[in-house]
Amino acid sequence: MSKQLKLSFLRAARTFGVFKLFRYLTQSQLRILCYHGGAIGDESEYNGKLFFSRQTFEQRMKWLREKGFNVVSLDEAVESAGGKRPAPPLATVITFDDGWYSTRSELLPVLDKLEMPSTLYLCTSHVLEGTPVATVTTRYIIWKSPLKSVALSGYTPAIDGQYDLSSGAGREELAKKVAAWIEGFGADNTAAVDALERFAKDLAVPAGELQLGTRRFQYMTGDELRELPAQRCAVELHGHVHHYPVGDPAALKDDLRQCSGAIQSLGLPVPKHYCYPSGSFDADAAGTLGELGVVSATTCIPGLISKAENEQVYFLPRFLDGRDVEMLEFEAEMSGFSEFLRRVTGRAASPA
Ligand SMILES: [Zn+2]
Structure with missing residues (x-):
């Protein structure tokens, strides 16, 4: 289906109240959103998944609030998905990958204003280097x-x-x-x-x-990272190097121990959630992460989460938002209608 045709179809669905219906039907399911850095100059035109405009981000977050989504912390979301506590309706987690300076300068102020919590999955080697x-x-x-x-x-x-x-x-x-x-x-x-x-x-x-x-191509400094918890942003694991070692659990352990050590040496709390760099993972991940005491891991596969028991908690779906995603597509995704379409057309890939 061409993009124009898809948008016309979604517009009609929204007009007939389908998005609203799906938000009602899927209100008990959890959503996780993924962003990276903000855009300081024209870098969003170069890579719209990596650098997201502050204005569009604010539009998305305000829409979530207006439509009754409840932005919760990752801790709260994982516990509710595991059945340990109830979650509010339309519970949603906002995550940022990497640790870009522009996440702090462009995107976090939007959440701060709306008093929404978030999670930053930090790749620690780039913090220590400090270079672009x-x-x-x-x-x-x-x-x-x-x-x-x-x-x-x-x-x-x-x-x-x-x-x-x-x-x-x-x-x-x-x-x-x-x-x-x-x-x-x-x-x-x-x-x-x-x-x-x-x-x-x-x-x-x-x-x-x-x-x-x-500093549009640089990460935050240690001092800047230390200020994040006070802004309701928890710092978690994204690897020391930005690479998932497929088929090599020992290398994964080494990498995550280094990442965790670097986060703690910055004076931040012990991290316990992981996000796969570039979305790559393998079947061994769950066992290795469990041994390390990591309690959840997110992918870049879109989907809603009904429950996350046992190994499912290490393969949590997450929607990667970006410049190429129209507001209408974002609304369809967050309403649960896009996931329904993926399932009926056999294109659903989410394991949880
Ligand atoms: Zn990343």
Whole structure:
């Protein structure tokens, strides 16, 4: 179905009261929403899943309140899904992945104003480095470049050469090489910023357009993270490195112990919820997470949660909102109508 046709269908459904009916029918089921950073400049146009506009976020949150959704903490939601306590109708959890500075500067103030709790799944290595995230900044620069091809020299033997920027493969090859080079600077922010600005200049993106000074590609600092619980935002696990080691439970344990240790060393409470980086997981996850004392884990598979018993609590569905999601689609998803459509068309993938 084309997007236009889908939107017309949803508009008609909403007009006939179908969304309202589904909110009533599914009011006992839990929803979990996923966001990442906010948008300080034009980075939402580059990646609308990673950087979300404050204005649209505020529109979504106000709609939730208006329609009777009750935003609850992840602790409360997991306990109610496990049958340990009752949940209010249309219980909804707001989560943020990664730890972007812009989550704090753009999105959390919206929740603060509405007195809504939230959860931040933190990837701790980027906090310790403190530099702009190389993989994201490099890809942004390439996206922003007006050039069709570029010849680089004086970098490293691995990078120097000619790149075709008109092809996806050419752009990706360049992004990977440059990101690896910048990651090599570790926590040396001056070196990383100099390198990124030099690369941007060679790609005809002036430093004034890159705007690294706004911190739009950086994570929060330890001091900023420590302030989050007072803003009703709990800091939880997203791995030390942003990678789920499929088929390697020992590596997962090491990674989560490092992530948990880093969170605690910031003076924050012991984390107990996990979110799979990039949404990848395997069947071993439940056992490993249980051994580590982790009490829940979220995926990026959309769906509503009726109950989460035993292993289901380690594969909680979650809706990844983004710039590409129209307000109407958001309303359909949150009302439970989209999940119904996925089920009747056999496209439901949620395990819980
Ligand atoms: Zn992430």
